[in-house]
Amino acid sequence: MMKRTQFLKFMGAGLLLSSFRSRQINENTGFTLPALPYAFDALEPHIDKLTMEIHHDRHHKAYVDNLNKALPGSTKTLEELMASISSQPVAVRNNGGGHWNHSFFWHLLAPATGKQPSAALLAQIQKDFGSLDNLKSEFNKAATSRFGSGWAWLIVKDGKLTICSTPNQDNPLMDIAEVKGKPILALDVWEHAYYLKYQNKRADYINAFWNVVNWDFVSQQFNS
Numbered sequence: 732m733m734k735r736t737q738f739l740k741f742m743g744a745g746l747l748l749s750s751f752r753s754r755q756i757n758e759n760t761g762f763t764l765p766a767l768p769y770a771f772d773a774l775e776p777h778i779d780k781l782t783m784e785i786h787h788d789r790h791h792k793a794y795v796d797n798l799n800k801a802l803p804g805s806t807k808t809l810e811e812l813m814a815s816i817s818s819q820p821v822a823v824r825n826n827g828g829g830h831w832n833h834s835f836f837w838h839l840l841a842p843a844t845g846k847q848p849s850a851a852l853l854a855q856i857q858k859d860f861g862s863l864d865n866l867k868s869e870f871n872k873a874a875t876s877r878f879g880s881g882w883a884w885l886i887v888k889d890g891k892l893t894i895c896s897t898p899n900q901d902n903p904l905m906d907i908a909e910v911k912g913k914p915i916l917a918l919d920v921w922e923h924a925y926y927l928k929y930q931n932k933r934a935d936y937i938n939a940f941w942n943v944v945n946w947d948f949v950s951q952q953f954n955s
């Protein structure tokens with residue numbers, strides 16, 4: 732029978748080998764669709780199950796597939812692509828942006844837990860906006876007034892919290908962005924994100940979004 736220490740060494744070697752193999756596979760297959768970090772129905776009733784299924788399994792998957800078609804065999808990270816997007820074809824801007832934005836967005840949402848921003852984030856919010864309610868109303872304005880498809884963002888820019896919005900799948904990490912900074916919160920205001928449940932009532936979707944913001948994740952982004 733294998734001793735405990737031998738068994739642990741054996742298991743350790745196996746883990747090392749499997750992580751090495753998965754790195755090799757990732758390099759060969761390019762960008763991959765990340766799993767949703769919760770069940771499709773976890774955000775009900777604020778964001779419905781069918782919207783989440785279609786949004787993740789079809790829309791996000793299409794951005795990943797089309798990015799791989801546009802950049803076969805790329806060894807660049809998504810962040811490297813964002814920072815040099817002005818020198819990339821428009822298919823990389825649209826699909827690379829779509830992949831980065833949605834990968835980020837899934838983590839910004841969580842089942843309604845009643846959680847709040849961390850003490851450090853809340854202090855910064857009070858400094859830059861006066862209150863969390865003021866921040867929400869400024870963010871809602873950006874999300875409501877973005878014409879057509881795009882995103883609203885809360886970013887850290889020059890040590891301050893700033894709200895902005897981008898068209899299409901652009902984001903504030905892109906070198907072409909009007910307002911650049913580090914995103915800590917975002918909202919997808921494409922119709923595909925809300926139309927099944929909210930139809931043309933984008934404002935209702937934006938209000939519902941605040942019930943499922945993952946403040947733990949947002950606070951981590953602020954602190955990192």
Ligand code: MN3
Pocket residue numbers: 786790833919921923924
């Ligand atoms: Mn979307």
